[in-house]
Every structure is written in C-alpha cells, then in structure tokens.
Amino acid sequence: MIKLLTGNEAVAQGAYEAGVSYAAAYPGTPSTEILENIAEYKGDIVAEWAPNEKVALECVIGASIAGARTLAAMKMVGVNVAADPLFSFAYSGVNGGMMLVSADDPGLHSSQNEQDNRYYAKFAKIAMVEPSDSQEAKDMVKAAMEISERFDTPVLFRVTTRICHSKSLVKTSERQGAVKKPYVRNVQKYDLVPATSRKLHVAVEARLKALEAFANETELNFTEWHDKKIGIIAAGVAYQYAKEVFGDKASYLKLGFTFPLPMAKIRAFAKEVGTLYVVEELEPFMEEQIKAAGIACIGKEKIPNIWELNPDIIAKALLGEARPVIDYDPSVVANRPPTLCAGCPHRGFFYELAKLKNVMSTSDIGCYSLGGAEPLNAKDTTICMGASISMGHGAQKMYDKFGEPLRAIATIGDSTFLHTGVNSLMNAVYNRSNLITCIMDNRITGMTGHQENPGSGFTLQGMPTKAVDIPALVKAIGIDHVRTVNPLDLKEVREAFAWALALEEPSVIISRWPCVLKKHSAADREEFGDYRGTCVVDEAKCIGCKACVRTGCPALRFNKDTKKVKIDAVQCTGCKVCAQVCPKKAIAKVGE
Amino acid sequence: MADVRNILLVGVGGQGTILVGKILSSGLVKAGYDVKMSEVHGMAQRGGSVSNQVRFGKKVYSPIIGKGQADILVSFETMEALRWLEYLNPQGKAVVNDYRIPSAPILMGKCDYPEGVLETIKGKASTTVINAGEIAEKLGNPKAMNIVLFGALVKSMGLTDIDWEAVIRENVKANTAETNIQAFRAGMEASI
Numbered sequence: 001m002i003k004l005l006t007g008n009e010a011v012a013q014g015a016y017e018a019g020v021s022y023a024a025a026y027p028g029t030p031s032t033e034i035l036e037n038i039a040e041y042k043g044d045i046v047a048e049w050a051p052n053e054k055v056a057l058e059c060v061i062g063a064s065i066a067g068a069r070t071l072a073a074m075k076m077v078g079v080n081v082a083a084d085p086l087f088s089f090a091y092s093g094v095n096g097g098m099m100l101v102s103a104d105d106p107g108l109h110s111s112q113n114e115q116d117n118r119y120y121a122k123f124a125k126i127a128m129v130e131p132s133d134s135q136e137a138k139d140m141v142k143a144a145m146e147i148s149e150r151f152d153t154p155v156l157f158r159v160t161t162r163i164c165h166s167k168s169l170v171k172t173s174e175r176q177g178a179v180k181k182p183y184v185r186n187v188q189k190y191d192l193v194p195a196t197s198r199k200l201h202v203a204v205e206a207r208l209k210a211l212e213a214f215a216n217e218t219e220l221n222f223t224e225w226h227d228k229k230i231g232i233i234a235a236g237v238a239y240q241y242a243k244e245v246f247g248d249k250a251s252y253l254k255l256g257f258t259f260p261l262p263m264a265k266i267r268a269f270a271k272e273v274g275t276l277y278v279v280e281e282l283e284p285f286m287e288e289q290i291k292a293a294g295i296a297c298i299g300k301e302k303i304p305n306i307w308e309l310n311p312d313i314i315a316k317a318l319l320g321e322a323r324p325v326i327d328y329d330p331s332v333v334a335n336r337p338p339t340l341c342a343g344c345p346h347r348g349f350f351y352e353l354a355k356l357k358n359v360m361s362t363s364d365i366g367c368y369s370l371g372g373a374e375p376l377n378a379k380d381t382t383i384c385m386g387a388s389i390s391m392g393h394g395a396q397k398m399y400d401k402f403g404e405p406l407r408a409i410a411t412i413g414d415s416t417f418l419h420t421g422v423n424s425l426m427n428a429v430y431n432r433s434n435l436i437t438c439i440m441d442n443r444i445t446g447m448t449g450h451q452e453n454p455g456s457g458f459t460l461q462g463m464p465t466k467a468v469d470i471p472a473l474v475k476a477i478g479i480d481h482v483r484t485v486n487p488l489d490l491k492e493v494r495e496a497f498a499w500a501l502a503l504e505e506p507s508v509i510i511s512r513w514p515c516v517l518k519k520h521s522a523a524d525r526e527e528f529g530d531y532r533g534t535c536v537v538d539e540a541k542c543i544g545c546k547a548c549v550r551t552g553c554p555a556l557r558f559n560k561d562t563k564k565v566k567i568d569a570v571q572c573t574g575c576k577v578c579a580q581v582c583p584k585k586a587i588a589k590v591g592e
Numbered sequence: 593m594a595d596v597r598n599i600l601l602v603g604v605g606g607q608g609t610i611l612v613g614k615i616l617s618s619g620l621v622k623a624g625y626d627v628k629m630s631e632v633h634g635m636a637q638r639g640g641s642v643s644n645q646v647r648f649g650k651k652v653y654s655p656i657i658g659k660g661q662a663d664i665l666v667s668f669e670t671m672e673a674l675r676w677l678e679y680l681n682p683q684g685k686a687v688v689n690d691y692r693i694p695s696a697p698i699l700m701g702k703c704d705y706p707e708g709v710l711e712t713i714k715g716k717a718s719t720t721v722i723n724a725g726e727i728a729e730k731l732g733n734p735k736a737m738n739i740v741l742f743g744a745l746v747k748s749m750g751l752t753d754i755d756w757e758a759v760i761r762e763n764v765k766a767n768t769a770e771t772n773i774q775a776f777r778a779g780m781e782a783s784i
C-alpha cells in the first residue's frame with residue numbers, strides 16, 4: 001500500500017514491519033508520535049512510556065539482551081539523559097537488534113538548545129543512519145535492525161524535525177514476524193566489570209573498522225551522477241534541500257549510513273567532481289571528518305551552523321541566487337508567542353507566585369515554562385528537566401551562607417517531577433535546605449500533547465494502572481510539610497505560600513487540577529466534577545483597570561475605545577481566576 | 593522545481609490548519625501527485641503562529657517552502673497573512689480570512705492590532721478576502737471555519753477535479769461530515 005506518512009509514523013510502520021517487539025520512550029518534540037503510533041500495534045509490539053529517557057533506554061537494552069528486536073525514541077536532549085547506558089551498551093553490544101531514535105530540533109521549534117546529536121554516534125562509537133524522507137525512515141528501521149545484529153552494535157537513528165513532522169509517500173509491506181533470539185548468559189559480553197570492558201574496548205575499535213568497510217559498500221550510501229562540475233555530499237533532509245536547489249546541475253553522494261563515514265567512497269567521489277560541497281544542517285559533523293582525511297571540500301565557510309537549514313539558504317550561499325519576494329513592511333505585525341491556554345491551572349498558581357517578594361523562582365520544562373513571559377513574569381530559570389528543584393536547593397544554600405534574605409521556590413510539572421525531579425527533592429531533604437517545591441500536577445504530560453505518565457493512572461497502550469501517590473511519595477522521601485491546593489482558588493494558593501515561607505524546613509505544595517485540554521478520565525470526573533462554564537463581565541461595574549488582563553488569559557479582550565473588558569465565550573472555560581482578581585467584582589460565572 | 597505547486601496554510605495554533613493540510617494532501621495523493629507536507633507540532637500549538645506547507649507535483653524534494661515560493665497563501669487569521677506574505681510568490685494568490693485573533697502582546701495593550709492589513713495585502717498581491725467565521729456561524733457550526741477556508745482554497749487553486757467531498761468524509765468524524773461538506777461548499781461559493 002502507498003500511504004502519506006510523517007517520518008514518525010513511518011518509523012512506527014518500519015518497527016512493525018521489521019519485527020520489533022519492544023519499544024520504550026519518554027515524550028519530547030519532535031519524537032513523541034513515534035511511540036504513539038507504535039502503541040497502535042497492540043498484539044505485536046509492547047510499547048511503553050518510561051518516566052525518563054534513561055529508564056526507557058535501559059528497558060530497551062534489557063529487552064535486546066533478552067533477544068528481541070527493540071527501539072527507544074527520544075528528543076535530542078533526552079539522549080543526554082540516556083547517555084550513561086548508551087555509552088556502555090556500546091561496549092556490550094546487542095542480542096536482538098536495537099536502535100535509538102534521536103530526534104533533533106534544528107531551529108529550536110520546541111527545545112531549550114540546538115545540539116547536533118550526530119556527535120553521539122562518534123562519541124559512543126556506534127553505527128548511525130539518517131533517513132531523508134518518510135520512505136527511508138521506514139526502510140532504515142529494517143536496515144538498522146540488520147546492521148545492529150550483524151555488527152553487534154546499537155544503531156543511532158538520527159532524524160530531525162522536518163523528517164519527523166513532514167509527510168511523504170511510503171510503500172508499506174507486511175510484518176516479517178517477530179525476531180526473537182534465545183537469551184544466553186554471557187558475562188564476557190554483558191557484565192561490564194573493568195576486566196571485561198578493557199577487552200570489549202578492543203572489540204569496539206575493530207567493530208568501527210568493520211562498520212567503515214560496510215559504509216563503503218552499502219546501498220544506503222549511493223552516488224547520483226549528473227554534471228560533475230559540482231559535487232554535493234549530503235544526508236538527511238539537507239539532501240532534499242540540495243536536490244531542490246541544484247536538481248540535475250550537480251552530482252550527489254547521498255549518505256544514509258553516516259557513521260562511520262564511507263571515506264573511500266567519499267575520496268572517489270571527490271576525485272570525480274570539480275567543486276565539492278558538504279551540505280549539512282547544524283554542525284560540520286561530516287565536513288570535519290572529510291577535511292581531516294585530507295579531502296578538500298567547502299561547507300561551513302558558506303553554510304551557517306545555527307538554526308534550521310532550508311533551500312533558500314543553500315541557494316543564496318552557494319549560488320548567490322534569491323527568488324523575488326513581495327516587498328512590504330513586516331514591522332507592524334505583532335508577535336504571537338505561545339501562551340498558557342484559557343483555563344490553564346498553571347495561571348492562577350503563577351499569578352500568586354509572581355506577587356511574592358524576595359523570591360528566586362526556579363522553574364522547569366513543560367507548559368508552565370510559558371509562565372516566565374509577560375504578563376505573569378513568574379519564573380526566573382529553565383535549564384533542563386528536573387533542574388528546578390536542584391537549582392533551587394543550590395541557590396538557597398548560597399543565600400543562607402551569605403545571609404541574603406532570598407527564598408528559592410521551585411515549580412515543576414507532574415511528568416517532569418517523575419522524570420528527574422524526585423532525586424532532586426531527595427537531595428533537598430538530605431542536604432537540609434528549606435526549599436519550597438511546587439509540583440504543578442495537571443494530571444498529564446501537557447506540553448508534548450497529553451501523554452500518560454506514572455502519575456496519571458493509564459499506560460501508553462491504554463491499560464489502567466496504579467498512579468503514583470505524589471503526597472505519599474514526597475513524605476516517604478522525608479518531606480514533613482506537604483499541602484495540596486486547588487490552583488483555581490487564589491486564596492488557597494496565597495495561604496499555601498505564606499505557610500511554606502514561614503517554615504524552616506523543606507516543603508512541598510502540590511497544585512492539583514487537570515489540564516483544560518485533557519480528556520477527563522472517570523477518576524478525573526469524580527475528583528474534579530463538571531466545573532466548566534463561562535464567565536461574563538458586567539460592563540456597568542467594569543472600570544477598565546485591566547487587573548484581570550494581567551493574568552494573561554487569552555479569553556480576555558480589553559477594548560481601548562470602551563475601556564471595558566469582554567470575555568470570549570468560545571475560549572473561556574469558567575475557571576474564575578479573572579473574577580478573583582477583579583477589584584470591582586465585575587466578573588461572574590454564568591449560572592452562579 | 594517548475595512543475596511543483598506550493599500551498600502555504602498559516603494561522604494560530606488551535607485553528608485547525610493541520611486538518612485542512614491533511615484533507616488537502618490526501619486528496620492530492622489520490623489524484624496521483626507526489627506530495628510532501630510539513631506541519632508544526634509542539635510548543636507553537638499553544639496559541640502561537642503556525643504554518644502548514646503542502647507541495648505537490650511530479651516529484652517533490654524539499655518538504656518546506658521558501659520565501660517567494662508559495663503559489664497560494666491561505667491565512668486563517670488576518671494578521672498572520674502579513675507575517676507570512678514574504679513566502680508568497682509575487683504572482684501568487686492570497687486567501688485571507690477576515691478574522692482577527694489578538695495575540696498576547698496586543699491583549700495586554702503592549703501594541704496594537706495592525707490596521708489596514710487587508711488593504712496592504714490587496715495592494716501587493718491578488719487577494720480573496722473571506723469572512724469564514726461568519727459563514728461557518730451561519731451554518732450553525734463556528735468550528736467549521738477551517739473547512740470554509742479549505743473550500744475557498746480549492747476554488748482559488750482550480751483543484752476542483754478532485755472529489756473533495758469524499759475526501760472530507762474520510763477525514764472527519766462521521767457526525768460532523770455533513771456540516772463540514774456544507775462549509776466546504778459555502779467556501780467554494782464565497783471565493784468567486
């Protein structure tokens with residue numbers, strides 16, 4: 001069958017066809033839909049959300065050593081979290097084929113940095129493949145499984161946003177049947193004590209040589225001969241961009257297997273062409289290696305290493321060409337940053353947090369990352385998942401040591417807390433800081449599109465399961481002061497902050513209310529009831545002070561002419577946060 | 593690639609550009625074209641500016657459209673048309689929804705919603721203005737605004753040979769198929 005699939009859907013289809021039996025991941029744009037789609041193959045593939053990427057990869061390693069074909073998927077920063085098992089699994093090698101999808105995000109559409117994860121393949125000394133469209137994304141899963149088993153290596157399957165989220169045509173086939181090898185105890189391979197790893201390092205180096213020989217002969221790396229004045233080496237979506245710009249006016253060495261590089265093939269290609277360009281997005285990963293091998297080429301002298309690449313950049317940099325565009329003044333266009341939704345439970349909590357004085361607000365990654373912007377201005381930092389609590393602890397220690405009157409308050413989502421926040425909280429207890437930790441539990445992993453997590457009560461494949469009892473968990477760690485609040489009740493939030501600020505010991509405030517966009521489970525309906533409705537402004541009472549607008553709710557519209565606020569009934573969910581900040585009690589919920 | 597045609601759908605996260613892109617691309621695949629489409633997921637979906645790019649022809653390489661390359665720009669929101677105008681081929685067409693969604697800085701009074709957007713665009717390119725919100729509301733389904741715009745797009749691109757009503761049926765929930773088809777027809781009519 002021919003289907004129009006995103007790269008992520010194609011990877012899932014490829015996993016199905018290649019006989020993969022186990023897949024695990026932690027969500028993260030642009031990788032998330034890989035596991036969501038694999039989860040559809042219920043009888044054939046066990047698909048799971050892990051609490052974090054390290055756990056996901058370790059589960060996959062276990063399943064591989066047990067003998068099954070396996071896949072882990074994560075966004076590029078997730079590989080940092082999973083790097084520890086990755087680097088050692090690179091030594092032990094696999095039993096059942098294993099690939100790790102690294103979904104990079106050039107252009108930082110949804111990420112906190114722009115790292116180029118191709119370097120992980122070189123760093124960990126493992127094989128790497130890079131598809132350039134959805135068909136290749138599907139086909140390369142099978143290729144990756146075969147390479148993994150043949151060379152006894154994990155395979156880094158590197159994709160980027162434009163591969164993950166672009167659709168192109170894919171020819172699908174049937175599942176080849178699960179490949180399951182027997183488990184055989186082999187301590188010389190899987191028990192990485194120093195004496196074993198010393199020997200395995202030798203094997204890893206030999207494996208790299210064998211992989212390079214393979215790179216030179218595999219059809220994943222192929223040449224397209226046209227005009228030989230210009231030769232282009234490219235991989236991934238950059239290959240499509242180069243084809244778009246040069247068409248038949250250049251020859252191509254298209255690489256699908258990109259580590260180790262096929263240096264003999266590259267050398268032969270370079271000899272045949274006039275000018276050799278290496279067209280790659282982000283870092284000069286291939287270019288550096290090609291130049292180090294003594295082959296002259298042009299790359300980052302012309303093509304920037306920051307932000308997304310596109311055909312226009314290539315055309316301008318290499319050909320000096322630009323298409324005519326409409327000339328107009330875009331400066332009148334207002335910014336449109338993403339915002340917390342109308343009715344988002346994070347809003348009320350942040351509104352009160354922002355009012356506190358002498359506070360350092362360390363925050364984390366999730367929808368609540370949007371709370372730092374105008375008008376809430378409620379957070380100071382975002383570094384990486386889980387860091388809010390540990391950074392808050394470190395900062396608090398310094399304020400205490402230097403006698404500064406600051407208090408650190410950490411805000412972290414439920415999914416992020418269960419990802420890596422738990423260890424950080426343990427540390428705050430163990431090392432005795434009076435940090436205030438706020439767990440913003442909106443009952444789901446919101447930012448990435450509502451994935452279940454260990455606190456939500458369901459698995460990825462829809463099974464009801466135990467939900468982590470967060471208050472009990474934090475108490476077990478040693479937090480003696482725990483309060484759960486409804487973030488839509490501003491007084492309750494305010495009182496909780498006053499209570500926590502008066503304590504000399506670490507405390508936890510749990511803000512518990514479901515994400516407005518979440519599909520409510522039976523348990524949610526029981527706990528939170530049917531609270532939805534709409535609020536309206538009594539124009540006679542409204543004095544146009546804009547206090548409500550300072551909550552940043554997108555359903556509120558201030559009319560400059562009438563100097564009154566109106567509420568957009570389509571967006572409003574009736575959370576009543578605006579009603580609580582109105583000094584004239586001009587806002588009420590319909591029917592109350 | 594000269595034989596490739598390019599459609600750029602822009603709007604605000606949550607307006608349903610992704611569904612239109614999906615219907616559009618599945619119809620084009622049925623008609624035998626090579627199709628590539630690029631969507632925005634993740635952060636921008638929370639009320640940010642979003643774009644959906646569809647390219648079709650005999651053979652398509654890049655999944656994304658460059659500046660000055662879109663044959664048609666369909667903007668689900670008025671100001672967004674201006675944000676993305678540099679992507680429109682100067683000989684291309686703009687289909688603009690006369691529907692304003694103020695962004696956060698505007699709501700807070702940090703800046704104004706720009707005036708005269710429609711006039712500016714009309715002065716620069718061949719433009720069809722549609723009041724898709726009103727049309728959808730008249731049909732009793734304000735949510736079908738995106739499909740009204742889809743109807744206008746099909747008409748403006750001359751893509752009327754494809755059985756779009758069948759494609760819509762395959763891509764929306766059964767209980768919304770009829771209102772969506774009505775919205776589609778209304779959009780076709782409105783863009784004469």
Ligand SMILES: Cc1ncc(C[n+]2csc(CCOP(=O)(O)OP(=O)(O)O)c2C)c(N)n1
Nearest residue numbers: 028078365366367413414415416445446447
């Ligand atoms: C290591 C790492 N993995 C994944 C992500 C992607 N990511 C960003 S926010 C987020 C979910 C946050 O969910 P939660 O903490 O529950 O907050 P919410 O968005 O629901 O407010 C994820 C998975 C990331 N940035 N870093």
